[in-house]
Each structure stands twice: as structure tokens, then as C-alpha cells.
Amino acid sequence: MTIQMEKVCKRFPQPAGKELSVLEDVDLVIGEGEFVIILGESGCGKSTLLNLMAGLLPLSDGEIRVKGTRVARPHPSRAMLFQQPSLLPWLNVEENIVFGCKLRGEKENLAVRTAQLIEIMGLSGFEKVKPHELSLGMAQRVCLARAMIGHPQILLLDEPFASLDTITRSHLQEELIEFWMVEKFTAVFVTHDIDEAILMGTKVVLLGGRPRGILQAYEVNLNYPRDIASRGFFLLRSAIIKKLRESFDGRQEG
Amino acid sequence: MQITPHLFQKRLKKPGPNGRYVMFRVGYALLGIGLFIFLWVAGGYLVFTRPGYEQFSGFLPVPTLEAFRGLLFEDQFWQSVWASIRRVIIGITIAFVLGLPLGLLIGFYEKLQLTTYTPVQFLRMISPLSWMPVALLVFHSFESAIYFLITMATVWPIILNTAHGVSQVNPHWVNMARNQGAKDYQLLMKIVVPASIPYILTSLRLALGVAWIVLVPAEFLGISSGLGYIINDARDTMEYDRLGAIIIAIGFIGFILDGSIEIIQRMFSWNVA
Numbered sequence A: 001m002t003i004q005m006e007k008v009c010k011r012f013p014q015p016a017g018k019e020l021s022v023l024e025d026v027d028l029v030i031g032e033g034e035f036v037i038i039l040g041e042s043g044c045g046k047s048t049l050l051n052l053m054a055g056l057l058p059l060s061d062g063e064i065r066v067k068g069t070r071v072a073r074p075h076p077s078r079a080m081l082f083q084q085p086s087l088l089p090w091l092n093v094e095e096n097i098v099f100g101c102k103l104r105g106e107k108e109n110l111a112v113r114t115a116q117l118i119e120i121m122g123l124s125g126f127e128k129v130k131p132h133e134l135s136l137g138m139a140q141r142v143c144l145a146r147a148m149i150g151h152p153q154i155l156l157l158d159e160p161f162a163s164l165d166t167i168t169r170s171h172l173q174e175e176l177i178e179f180w181m182v183e184k185f186t187a188v189f190v191t192h193d194i195d196e197a198i199l200m201g202t203k204v205v206l207l208g209g210r211p212r213g214i215l216q217a218y219e220v221n222l223n224y225p226r227d228i229a230s231r232g233f234f235l236l237r238s239a240i241i242k243k244l245r246e247s248f249d250g251r252q253e254g
Numbered sequence B: 001m002q003i004t005p006h007l008f009q010k011r012l013k014k015p016g017p018n019g020r021y022v023m024f025r026v027g028y029a030l031l032g033i034g035l036f037i038f039l040w041v042a043g044g045y046l047v048f049t050r051p052g053y054e055q056f057s058g059f060l061p062v063p064t065l066e067a068f069r070g071l072l073f074e075d076q077f078w079q080s081v082w083a084s085i086r087r088v089i090i091g092i093t094i095a096f097v098l099g100l101p102l103g104l105l106i107g108f109y110e111k112l113q114l115t116t117y118t119p120v121q122f123l124r125m126i127s128p129l130s131w132m133p134v135a136l137l138v139f140h141s142f143e144s145a146i147y148f149l150i151t152m153a154t155v156w157p158i159i160l161n162t163a164h165g166v167s168q169v170n171p172h173w174v175n176m177a178r179n180q181g182a183k184d185y186q187l188l189m190k191i192v193v194p195a196s197i198p199y200i201l202t203s204l205r206l207a208l209g210v211a212w213i214v215l216v217p218a219e220f221l222g223i224s225s226g227l228g229y230i231i232n233d234a235r236d237t238m239e240y241d242r243l244g245a246i247i248i249a250i251g252f253i254g255f256i257l258d259g260s261i262e263i264i265q266r267m268f269s270w271n272v273a
């Protein structure tokens, strides 16, 4: 499923009758099966862009098409993972995972698929546990299982590992990449962490500048699993930092 | 700050129903009961042993408790208890059936909330008992009039708390469900209603408290059964020990009703991670 964004603009109404322009003329094409990282500092509009792709927010201008069809509302084929685990506290792990499928009446093979995902995500033995008894990392695994159970073609991730400790985070990064290589979905992953971006993405898109738009897009031609100490990693990292600094200096002068 | 050590202790003692903490709670509960009885004895002897007040000595603990034991073996008492509880249950059920969907809708649709705010706040401030003359004109039996009064007294807390519960629903859950393809009615039934259950139970508990308070004066007016009726009857026949015993009974039953909802509330209070 390709995602095409053309001249995407988003403005939020402000209390004083003014408007806050968050995104201006964003053009981006995401190819099928890519793992695209949207990288940028906090408040630069990453979540906004992802919510637009999900159909959770209306566009101010421009168009987003998925496989040629305009995005107008949320659709389960574009699953979303949020920074804070959004599990329903009155349901146990298993019930949370099948929540969406139950809503949509997808009962076929559900039990088998649930068991599979519980196994893959390392949740075996936690099926009947309530969310408040889970660690953040485990809760985020449950959310990932819930997002993936309906075989979405696109997975949208909004800083899903930002509130995890470093060790849990690196486990989950690896697991997600392995999972993506097996399931072959298209991933759009938002983060403010440069290392995370280069570790995971097939492409890194820098969001920033004023007005906010795409500064630059980098192809990452490194094999998985990636080595943070490798030369390729280091070169790309330096290039990205240089670009971010330029944009920051430009903003201060302008 | 005086309050800090107490809060700190609460923090330490909260987790787990360990034996020590249970003893701690039970100990202070017993102290409270002891103090209550002491004040009753002391206050009673100060007031009702003074010249001119001897006729009221039935209110003292010993005669009252004796009368209370008598009540427990009396058919009329149990019939009254049942009549009163039945009225409360019927009145609250009607209020719940009306108030729950209204509260859910008001919480769900902002425009409806803005529209209903003023009338609801206005009606809520009218003492339920002031509807009595109206109720007696509209309904032909005292029984239905009392249902009406209890409904009028309890529908407001049910509407307001349910609506508040809906407005407190975690927006992440709503986004998640929308992302999973939930339609409006599914959002309501699968997210909003279960998320509001703790607030709905709170509303029921408040409603029960109000209903139990309104019931007794409502039963003074023309009806010939119920705790309000027998308390009035005891006053007319000047059986003050019996009157005191019925007051104690009203307190007990209210305490038990409230406690049973509190237990249900505990079962539904999940920890939000």
C-alpha cells in the first residue's frame, strides 16, 4: 500500500481567532513495504502528520491517498500504536488484543491468530492478566499485538518506545523489525531519537524548518540488524545532525 | 503541615490487605463507635434527666436499645422496612432508567450538554419534597406519589455523575477504538459505558443516600406503611423508646444499603495503568 501525500497542510484554530500553521505543503510518497521514519524535534508536527495519515484529524489543505483512495476517516487497515499504551483496564490481555476484531466481527481464525501473536510478542502466560499489572514494555507489546491482529497493511507508530527504559526499548526495536520483515506491512514510525531512526528505518524523513515541512529524506542502505558503531551508521548520523543544525541556525537568523 | 504524616502513613499502609492494616482500621472504627455511644449516653442524661423532660427518657440508650430488640420481633416493623426499601428501589430504578441514557447522551454530545445544563441545574435545586402537593394532584395513590418524589430526588445525581463519567473517558481509548473501526454506537457501548461504570455506581450511591433521606418525610404524608409512618405513629402515641429505636433502625438500614453499593464499587474500580 503506497501512501501519497500532496501539499498537505494542517492549521489549528487558536483562541484569539488566529490560526497556528503546523504543517505546510508536505509532499511525501511512502512505498509499499517500506519502514519510514519521521524524525523531528518535539512539537514539530510529527504526531499531527501521523494522525492525518490515520484519518483521525481532518486536513486543512492538500490530499493524502492510500493506494489511490483519499483518506477521510480512520480505517482498521491503517493500525496505530500510541506513545502511551492505551489498553482498556477492564479487559485482560487477550480480550484487549481481540478488541478490534470483535468490533468488526472478524471471527475467522481469530483464536489461532491470537495464540500466534501472544507467542511472537512474548506474552505467553499473561493472557488473563489485567493491564495495570503489566510493565510499560509488556503493555506496549499487547498494543502492538492488538494493532497487528487484523493484518493491517499499514502500521502507524507514534513514538511507541519513547517512555520505555533503554534496555526494553532496544528489545522492542529488534522485535518490531523482525516482525515487520515477516509480515511485510508498510510502517510509518515517528520518533525524535536519531539513533532509533537509523537503527530501524529504510528511509528517514526529517521534519522541521519554519513553516514545518520536509527538510530532507535519507535512504538507509544498511543491513539488519544494524550496528550502531558501524561506519555507515556514523556517516548518516553526522549528515542528519548537520542538516538539523543548519535548519536550526537558519531559523534563528530568519 | 500537620496533614503530611497522616498522608504518608496512608501511602505506606495502603498496599495489600495485610493483617496489621486491617487491625488498624478495625481499631479506629471501634473507637468511632465507642465515641458515638458515649456522646449518646452523656447527651441523653444531660438533656432528658432535667426537670420537665422526664417524659422523654425513652430516648436514653437503655430503653431505646430494649425497644430496638422488641422491634426485631415485630411483624409490623419488618413490613414497614420492606415497604420503605421497596419504594426506594422502585423510585431509583425509574430514575436510573431515565437518567442513565440521558446522562450518557449528555456526556457524549457537547451540544446536548450545553442545552441541558441550565434546566438540570435549576430542577436539581428544587427540594424534592416541594413536589409533594403536585405529586398528590397528578397521582391518585400515595404510593405512586412517593415513587415520583424519590425519582425526582435521585434522577439529577444520576444524570450529572453519568455525564461527568463520560466526559472523563480517556481520549486515547476513544482514538484507539476509532482507529480500530468503531462506529458511534460501538464507541458508546464498548468504551464509554464500561469506562463510566465507576461513575455510574457513584451516582447510584449518591442517589441512594438522597432517596433514603427523602423517604422518611415523604412517608409522613398520608401513607399507612413504611418507616416514616411508624415513626410518626410512635410520636403520636408518645412511645419515645420505640421512636428512638426506629431512628436507630433507619440509620442501620441506610448504612447497610450504602455499604452494599460500596462493595460493588470496589469490585469495579480498576487501577488505570
Ligand SMILES: Nc1ncnc2c1ncn2[C@@H]1O[C@H](COP(=O)(O)OP(=O)(O)O)[C@@H](O)[C@H]1O
Residues within 6 Å of the ligand: A012, A013, A020, A022, A040, A041, A042, A043, A044, A045, A046, A047, A048, A049
Ligand atoms: N489539537 C490541537 N490544537 C491546537 N494545536 C495543536 C493541536 N495538536 C497539536 N497542536 C500543536 O501543533 C504543534 C505540533 O504538535 P505535534 O504534532 O503533537 O508535535 P510532535 O508530535 O512533533 O511533538 C504543537 O505546537 C502543538 O501545540
Ligand SMILES: [Mg+2]
Residues within 6 Å of the ligand: A046, A047, A048, A158, A159
Ligand atoms: Mg508527538
